[in-house]
Amino acid sequence: MSKKIIALLLCVVMALSIAACGTTTPTDDGGDDAQKTYAIVPKSAGNPYNEKEVEGFKEIIEANGGKVVVSYPTEATADAQITCINSLISQHVDSIAVAANDANALQAVLTEAMQAGIKVSGLDSAVNKDSRQTFAQQAGIKEVAQALCDAVLEIAGGEGQWAIVSASSQATNQNAWIDAMKDLMASDDKYAKLELVDVQYGDDEPIKSTTVTQALLSNYPDLKVICAPTTVGIAAAAKVLQDQKSACKLTGLGLPSEMAAYIGEGDDFSCPYMFLWNPIDLGKLSAYISMALVEGKITGAAGETFEAKDLGVTYTIVDAADGGTEVILGQPFAFTPDNIEEWKVIY
Numbered sequence: 001m002s003k004k005i006i007a008l009l010l011c012v013v014m015a016l017s018i019a020a021c022g023t024t025t026p027t028d029d030g031g032d033d034a035q036k037t038y039a040i041v042p043k044s045a046g047n048p049y050n051e052k053e054v055e056g057f058k059e060i061i062e063a064n065g066g067k068v069v070v071s072y073p074t075e076a077t078a079d080a081q082i083t084c085i086n087s088l089i090s091q092h093v094d095s096i097a098v099a100a101n102d103a104n105a106l107q108a109v110l111t112e113a114m115q116a117g118i119k120v121s122g123l124d125s126a127v128n129k130d131s132r133q134t135f136a137q138q139a140g141i142k143e144v145a146q147a148l149c150d151a152v153l154e155i156a157g158g159e160g161q162w163a164i165v166s167a168s169s170q171a172t173n174q175n176a177w178i179d180a181m182k183d184l185m186a187s188d189d190k191y192a193k194l195e196l197v198d199v200q201y202g203d204d205e206p207i208k209s210t211t212v213t214q215a216l217l218s219n220y221p222d223l224k225v226i227c228a229p230t231t232v233g234i235a236a237a238a239k240v241l242q243d244q245k246s247a248c249k250l251t252g253l254g255l256p257s258e259m260a261a262y263i264g265e266g267d268d269f270s271c272p273y274m275f276l277w278n279p280i281d282l283g284k285l286s287a288y289i290s291m292a293l294v295e296g297k298i299t300g301a302a303g304e305t306f307e308a309k310d311l312g313v314t315y316t317i318v319d320a321a322d323g324g325t326e327v328i329l330g331q332p333f334a335f336t337p338d339n340i341e342e343w344k345v346i347y
Protein backbone atom coordinates (compact mmCIF):
# COMPACT_ATOMS: atom_id res chain seq x y z
CA MET A 1 0.00 0.00 0.00
CA SER A 2 1.43 3.42 -0.91
CA LYS A 3 2.21 5.96 1.80
CA LYS A 4 -0.43 8.26 0.34
CA ILE A 5 -3.16 5.64 0.73
CA ILE A 6 -2.03 4.83 4.28
CA ALA A 7 -2.08 8.53 5.18
CA LEU A 8 -5.54 8.90 3.67
CA LEU A 9 -6.81 5.86 5.56
CA LEU A 10 -5.40 7.24 8.81
CA CYS A 11 -7.24 10.53 8.24
CA VAL A 12 -10.50 8.68 7.64
CA VAL A 13 -10.01 6.59 10.80
CA MET A 14 -9.25 9.72 12.85
CA ALA A 15 -12.25 11.59 11.45
CA LEU A 16 -14.45 8.60 12.22
CA SER A 17 -13.22 8.23 15.78
CA ILE A 18 -13.81 11.92 16.47
CA ALA A 19 -17.33 11.65 15.09
CA ALA A 20 -17.77 8.23 16.66
CA CYS A 21 -19.86 8.97 19.71
CA GLY A 22 -22.08 11.73 18.49
CA THR A 23 -21.68 13.24 21.93
CA THR A 24 -23.75 16.30 22.68
CA THR A 25 -22.03 18.14 25.49
CA PRO A 26 -23.72 21.17 26.97
CA THR A 27 -21.76 24.39 26.68
CA ASP A 28 -19.65 25.05 29.72
CA ASP A 29 -20.81 28.31 31.20
CA GLY A 30 -17.76 28.40 33.47
CA GLY A 31 -20.11 28.76 36.43
CA ASP A 32 -20.89 26.51 39.35
CA ASP A 33 -18.00 24.08 39.91
CA ALA A 34 -20.22 21.85 42.00
CA GLN A 35 -22.48 21.16 39.06
CA LYS A 36 -22.38 17.45 38.26
CA THR A 37 -22.25 15.89 34.81
CA TYR A 38 -24.42 12.87 34.03
CA ALA A 39 -23.76 10.82 30.91
CA ILE A 40 -26.15 8.44 29.18
CA VAL A 41 -25.03 5.92 26.55
CA PRO A 42 -28.05 4.46 24.69
CA LYS A 43 -27.88 1.25 22.63
CA SER A 44 -27.88 3.09 19.30
CA ALA A 45 -28.74 6.34 17.53
CA GLY A 46 -31.82 6.82 15.35
CA ASN A 47 -34.13 4.65 17.47
CA PRO A 48 -37.10 6.67 18.76
CA TYR A 49 -37.34 4.40 21.83
CA ASN A 50 -33.79 5.36 22.84
CA GLU A 51 -34.60 9.03 22.20
CA LYS A 52 -37.55 8.79 24.59
CA GLU A 53 -35.30 7.32 27.28
CA VAL A 54 -32.87 10.19 26.77
CA GLU A 55 -35.73 12.72 26.91
CA GLY A 56 -36.83 11.47 30.35
CA PHE A 57 -33.23 11.30 31.62
CA LYS A 58 -32.49 14.87 30.53
CA GLU A 59 -35.67 16.28 31.95
CA ILE A 60 -34.92 15.04 35.47
CA ILE A 61 -31.19 15.78 35.54
CA GLU A 62 -31.61 19.31 34.17
CA ALA A 63 -34.55 20.09 36.44
CA ASN A 64 -32.25 19.20 39.33
CA GLY A 65 -29.39 21.42 38.17
CA GLY A 66 -27.15 18.78 36.57
CA LYS A 67 -25.52 18.71 33.14
CA VAL A 68 -26.32 15.92 30.68
CA VAL A 69 -23.97 14.37 28.14
CA VAL A 70 -25.71 12.11 25.62
CA SER A 71 -23.26 9.78 23.92
CA TYR A 72 -24.82 7.78 21.09
CA PRO A 73 -22.68 4.92 19.70
CA THR A 74 -22.32 4.86 15.92
CA GLU A 75 -23.89 1.41 15.78
CA ALA A 76 -25.61 -1.03 18.14
CA THR A 77 -22.41 -2.80 19.21
CA ALA A 78 -20.35 -3.04 22.38
CA ASP A 79 -17.25 -1.80 20.52
CA ALA A 80 -18.97 1.44 19.54
CA GLN A 81 -20.08 1.89 23.16
CA ILE A 82 -16.53 1.30 24.44
CA THR A 83 -15.37 4.22 22.29
CA CYS A 84 -18.07 6.40 23.87
CA ILE A 85 -17.26 5.33 27.43
CA ASN A 86 -13.52 5.90 26.99
CA SER A 87 -14.29 9.42 25.87
CA LEU A 88 -16.60 9.97 28.88
CA ILE A 89 -13.87 8.79 31.26
CA SER A 90 -11.46 11.34 29.82
CA GLN A 91 -14.16 14.04 30.13
CA HIS A 92 -14.34 13.20 33.90
CA VAL A 93 -18.11 12.90 33.95
CA ASP A 94 -19.60 12.09 37.36
CA SER A 95 -21.86 9.29 36.24
CA ILE A 96 -22.51 6.98 33.29
CA ALA A 97 -25.83 5.23 32.61
CA VAL A 98 -25.58 2.66 29.83
CA ALA A 99 -28.06 0.52 27.86
CA ALA A 100 -25.75 -2.34 26.95
CA ASN A 101 -25.29 -3.95 23.56
CA ASP A 102 -23.47 -6.82 25.30
CA ALA A 103 -23.58 -7.95 28.93
CA ASN A 104 -19.88 -8.73 29.33
CA ALA A 105 -17.93 -6.81 26.71
CA LEU A 106 -18.13 -3.48 28.54
CA GLN A 107 -16.71 -4.84 31.79
CA ALA A 108 -13.11 -3.63 31.35
CA VAL A 109 -14.03 -0.08 30.36
CA LEU A 110 -16.77 0.27 32.99
CA THR A 111 -14.44 -1.09 35.68
CA GLU A 112 -11.96 1.58 34.64
CA ALA A 113 -14.74 4.19 34.91
CA MET A 114 -15.71 3.04 38.41
CA GLN A 115 -12.04 3.02 39.48
CA ALA A 116 -11.86 6.63 38.28
CA GLY A 117 -14.70 7.44 40.71
CA ILE A 118 -17.47 7.56 38.11
CA LYS A 119 -20.80 6.11 39.24
CA VAL A 120 -21.96 3.45 36.77
CA SER A 121 -25.49 2.16 36.34
CA GLY A 122 -27.47 0.51 33.60
CA LEU A 123 -30.86 1.04 32.05
CA ASP A 124 -32.98 -1.00 29.61
CA SER A 125 -30.31 -3.62 28.74
CA ALA A 126 -28.00 -4.69 31.53
CA VAL A 127 -24.24 -4.97 31.75
CA ASN A 128 -23.17 -7.86 33.98
CA LYS A 129 -23.25 -7.51 37.76
CA ASP A 130 -19.55 -6.64 38.05
CA SER A 131 -19.81 -3.81 35.53
CA ARG A 132 -22.45 -1.73 37.31
CA GLN A 133 -23.64 -0.45 40.66
CA THR A 134 -27.29 -1.05 39.87
CA PHE A 135 -29.71 -1.19 36.93
CA ALA A 136 -33.00 0.48 35.91
CA GLN A 137 -35.08 -2.50 34.75
CA GLN A 138 -38.18 -1.62 32.70
CA ALA A 139 -40.32 -4.53 33.91
CA GLY A 140 -39.68 -7.96 35.43
CA ILE A 141 -38.15 -10.32 32.86
CA LYS A 142 -40.62 -13.10 33.74
CA GLU A 143 -43.58 -10.72 33.54
CA VAL A 144 -42.54 -9.59 30.04
CA ALA A 145 -42.01 -13.21 28.93
CA GLN A 146 -45.38 -14.27 30.36
CA ALA A 147 -47.21 -11.47 28.55
CA LEU A 148 -45.51 -12.33 25.25
CA CYS A 149 -46.02 -16.12 25.54
CA ASP A 150 -49.71 -15.70 26.29
CA ALA A 151 -50.10 -13.29 23.39
CA VAL A 152 -48.40 -15.72 20.98
CA LEU A 153 -50.63 -18.54 22.27
CA GLU A 154 -53.84 -16.57 21.91
CA ILE A 155 -53.04 -15.01 18.53
CA ALA A 156 -51.96 -18.42 17.15
CA GLY A 157 -55.25 -19.91 18.33
CA GLY A 158 -53.48 -22.34 20.64
CA GLU A 159 -51.20 -24.08 18.15
CA GLY A 160 -48.83 -23.73 15.22
CA GLN A 161 -45.52 -22.25 14.16
CA TRP A 162 -44.17 -18.99 15.49
CA ALA A 163 -40.87 -17.13 15.12
CA ILE A 164 -38.98 -14.29 16.75
CA VAL A 165 -37.56 -11.13 15.16
CA SER A 166 -35.16 -9.80 17.77
CA ALA A 167 -32.71 -6.89 18.01
CA SER A 168 -28.96 -7.71 18.02
CA SER A 169 -27.86 -11.23 18.94
CA GLN A 170 -25.88 -9.95 21.94
CA ALA A 171 -28.55 -7.63 23.40
CA THR A 172 -28.92 -8.51 27.09
CA ASN A 173 -32.56 -7.49 27.38
CA GLN A 174 -33.90 -9.27 24.28
CA ASN A 175 -31.89 -12.41 25.06
CA ALA A 176 -33.22 -12.47 28.62
CA TRP A 177 -36.81 -12.19 27.37
CA ILE A 178 -36.29 -14.86 24.71
CA ASP A 179 -34.70 -17.28 27.19
CA ALA A 180 -37.50 -16.65 29.70
CA MET A 181 -40.10 -17.27 26.97
CA LYS A 182 -38.45 -20.57 26.03
CA ASP A 183 -38.33 -21.64 29.69
CA LEU A 184 -41.93 -20.72 30.24
CA MET A 185 -43.15 -22.53 27.14
CA ALA A 186 -41.20 -25.65 28.13
CA SER A 187 -42.62 -25.57 31.65
CA ASP A 188 -46.33 -25.33 30.90
CA ASP A 189 -48.37 -27.77 28.81
CA LYS A 190 -50.70 -25.09 27.57
CA TYR A 191 -47.94 -24.05 25.14
CA ALA A 192 -47.19 -27.62 23.99
CA LYS A 193 -48.72 -27.21 20.54
CA LEU A 194 -46.72 -24.09 19.71
CA GLU A 195 -43.52 -24.56 17.74
CA LEU A 196 -40.78 -21.91 17.78
CA VAL A 197 -39.25 -22.40 14.33
CA ASP A 198 -36.69 -19.59 14.11
CA VAL A 199 -35.07 -16.63 15.88
CA GLN A 200 -33.83 -13.89 13.58
CA TYR A 201 -31.90 -10.72 14.42
CA GLY A 202 -32.72 -7.39 12.78
CA ASP A 203 -30.07 -5.56 14.87
CA ASP A 204 -32.55 -2.78 15.69
CA GLU A 205 -32.12 -1.60 12.09
CA PRO A 206 -35.35 -1.08 10.10
CA ILE A 207 -33.96 -2.41 6.82
CA LYS A 208 -32.40 -5.55 8.29
CA SER A 209 -35.54 -6.18 10.38
CA THR A 210 -37.64 -5.90 7.21
CA THR A 211 -35.38 -8.32 5.33
CA VAL A 212 -35.40 -10.97 8.07
CA THR A 213 -39.19 -10.73 8.34
CA GLN A 214 -39.60 -11.23 4.59
CA ALA A 215 -37.26 -14.24 4.77
CA LEU A 216 -39.26 -15.77 7.63
CA LEU A 217 -42.48 -15.48 5.62
CA SER A 218 -41.00 -17.18 2.59
CA ASN A 219 -39.16 -19.87 4.58
CA TYR A 220 -42.16 -20.76 6.75
CA PRO A 221 -45.38 -20.44 4.72
CA ASP A 222 -47.41 -21.79 7.66
CA LEU A 223 -46.04 -19.30 10.14
CA LYS A 224 -48.86 -18.09 12.38
CA VAL A 225 -47.24 -15.52 14.62
CA ILE A 226 -44.11 -13.39 14.72
CA CYS A 227 -43.09 -12.05 18.10
CA ALA A 228 -40.72 -9.06 17.95
CA PRO A 229 -39.46 -8.04 21.41
CA THR A 230 -37.95 -4.85 20.00
CA THR A 231 -39.66 -1.62 19.01
CA VAL A 232 -37.60 -1.38 15.81
CA GLY A 233 -38.22 -5.00 14.83
CA ILE A 234 -41.95 -4.92 15.50
CA ALA A 235 -42.49 -1.72 13.48
CA ALA A 236 -40.60 -3.18 10.50
CA ALA A 237 -42.39 -6.53 10.73
CA ALA A 238 -45.79 -4.82 11.09
CA LYS A 239 -45.32 -3.03 7.79
CA VAL A 240 -44.19 -6.14 5.94
CA LEU A 241 -47.13 -8.23 7.20
CA GLN A 242 -49.72 -5.52 6.64
CA ASP A 243 -48.44 -4.64 3.14
CA GLN A 244 -48.52 -8.31 2.16
CA LYS A 245 -51.92 -8.81 3.82
CA SER A 246 -50.24 -11.83 5.40
CA ALA A 247 -52.20 -14.38 7.41
CA CYS A 248 -49.28 -14.36 9.83
CA LYS A 249 -49.94 -12.00 12.76
CA LEU A 250 -47.65 -10.07 15.03
CA THR A 251 -47.10 -9.23 18.68
CA GLY A 252 -44.18 -8.09 20.79
CA LEU A 253 -42.86 -4.87 22.31
CA GLY A 254 -43.60 -1.70 20.37
CA LEU A 255 -43.90 2.06 20.63
CA PRO A 256 -47.58 3.09 20.34
CA SER A 257 -46.61 6.09 18.19
CA GLU A 258 -44.96 3.80 15.62
CA MET A 259 -47.50 0.98 15.82
CA ALA A 260 -50.88 2.74 15.85
CA ALA A 261 -51.41 2.18 12.12
CA TYR A 262 -50.93 -1.59 12.51
CA ILE A 263 -52.92 -2.32 15.66
CA GLY A 264 -56.49 -3.36 15.09
CA GLU A 265 -58.88 -6.25 14.67
CA GLY A 266 -59.32 -8.26 11.50
CA ASP A 267 -57.52 -8.84 8.21
CA ASP A 268 -56.53 -5.22 7.59
CA PHE A 269 -54.26 -5.03 10.62
CA SER A 270 -51.09 -7.02 11.26
CA CYS A 271 -50.92 -6.62 15.04
CA PRO A 272 -53.87 -7.49 17.30
CA TYR A 273 -52.09 -6.15 20.40
CA MET A 274 -48.62 -5.63 21.86
CA PHE A 275 -46.87 -4.51 25.03
CA LEU A 276 -44.39 -1.95 26.36
CA TRP A 277 -43.70 0.31 29.33
CA ASN A 278 -43.09 4.04 29.36
CA PRO A 279 -39.57 4.65 27.95
CA ILE A 280 -39.64 8.29 29.11
CA ASP A 281 -40.23 7.09 32.67
CA LEU A 282 -37.41 4.55 32.30
CA GLY A 283 -35.07 7.44 31.44
CA LYS A 284 -36.38 9.34 34.44
CA LEU A 285 -35.79 6.38 36.74
CA SER A 286 -32.26 6.06 35.40
CA ALA A 287 -31.70 9.77 36.12
CA TYR A 288 -32.89 9.37 39.72
CA ILE A 289 -30.58 6.37 40.17
CA SER A 290 -27.63 8.30 38.72
CA MET A 291 -28.27 11.31 40.97
CA ALA A 292 -28.71 9.18 44.11
CA LEU A 293 -25.40 7.40 43.34
CA VAL A 294 -23.52 10.65 42.71
CA GLU A 295 -24.99 12.31 45.81
CA GLY A 296 -24.00 9.27 47.89
CA LYS A 297 -27.59 8.51 48.87
CA ILE A 298 -27.27 4.95 47.57
CA THR A 299 -24.41 2.61 46.68
CA GLY A 300 -26.50 0.21 44.59
CA ALA A 301 -26.99 -2.41 47.32
CA ALA A 302 -30.26 -4.35 47.65
CA GLY A 303 -32.56 -2.85 50.27
CA GLU A 304 -31.50 0.78 49.73
CA THR A 305 -34.29 3.19 48.84
CA PHE A 306 -34.48 6.50 47.03
CA GLU A 307 -37.19 8.90 46.03
CA ALA A 308 -38.14 9.45 42.38
CA LYS A 309 -40.21 12.58 42.94
CA ASP A 310 -41.48 13.12 39.42
CA LEU A 311 -42.60 9.47 39.20
CA GLY A 312 -44.28 9.75 42.60
CA VAL A 313 -42.55 6.60 43.86
CA THR A 314 -39.99 5.69 46.50
CA TYR A 315 -38.07 2.86 44.88
CA THR A 316 -36.26 0.02 46.63
CA ILE A 317 -33.20 -1.60 45.08
CA VAL A 318 -33.70 -5.37 44.82
CA ASP A 319 -31.62 -8.42 43.92
CA ALA A 320 -31.57 -9.13 40.17
CA ALA A 321 -31.56 -12.56 38.51
CA ASP A 322 -27.95 -12.07 37.29
CA GLY A 323 -26.57 -11.72 40.83
CA GLY A 324 -26.40 -7.92 40.74
CA THR A 325 -29.09 -5.47 41.79
CA GLU A 326 -31.85 -3.62 39.96
CA VAL A 327 -34.76 -1.25 40.35
CA ILE A 328 -37.94 -2.28 38.56
CA LEU A 329 -39.95 0.51 36.92
CA GLY A 330 -43.26 -1.37 36.73
CA GLN A 331 -45.27 -3.91 34.76
CA PRO A 332 -45.52 -4.41 30.99
CA PHE A 333 -48.61 -2.66 29.65
CA ALA A 334 -50.87 -3.95 26.84
CA PHE A 335 -51.66 -1.70 23.86
CA THR A 336 -54.89 -2.76 22.16
CA PRO A 337 -57.25 -1.35 19.51
CA ASP A 338 -59.15 0.21 22.42
CA ASN A 339 -56.34 2.28 23.92
CA ILE A 340 -53.81 2.78 21.11
CA GLU A 341 -55.24 6.16 20.00
CA GLU A 342 -54.81 7.54 23.48
CA TRP A 343 -51.18 6.34 23.81
CA LYS A 344 -49.84 7.06 20.33
CA VAL A 345 -49.53 10.76 21.11
CA ILE A 346 -47.55 10.14 24.30
CA TYR A 347 -44.67 7.89 23.17
Ligand code: RAM
Binding pocket: 043, 047, 049, 050, 099, 124, 125, 167, 171, 173, 204, 229, 230, 231, 232, 253, 254
Ligand atom coordinates in the same frame (compact mmCIF):
# COMPACT_ATOMS: atom_id res chain seq x y z
C1 RAM B 1 -35.77 -1.51 21.17
C2 RAM B 1 -34.50 -1.65 21.94
C3 RAM B 1 -34.69 -1.54 23.43
C4 RAM B 1 -35.86 -2.38 23.90
C5 RAM B 1 -37.10 -2.02 23.14
C6 RAM B 1 -38.28 -2.87 23.56
O1 RAM B 1 -36.10 -0.15 21.06
O2 RAM B 1 -33.93 -2.89 21.61
O3 RAM B 1 -33.53 -1.95 24.09
O4 RAM B 1 -36.05 -2.23 25.28
O5 RAM B 1 -36.85 -2.22 21.76
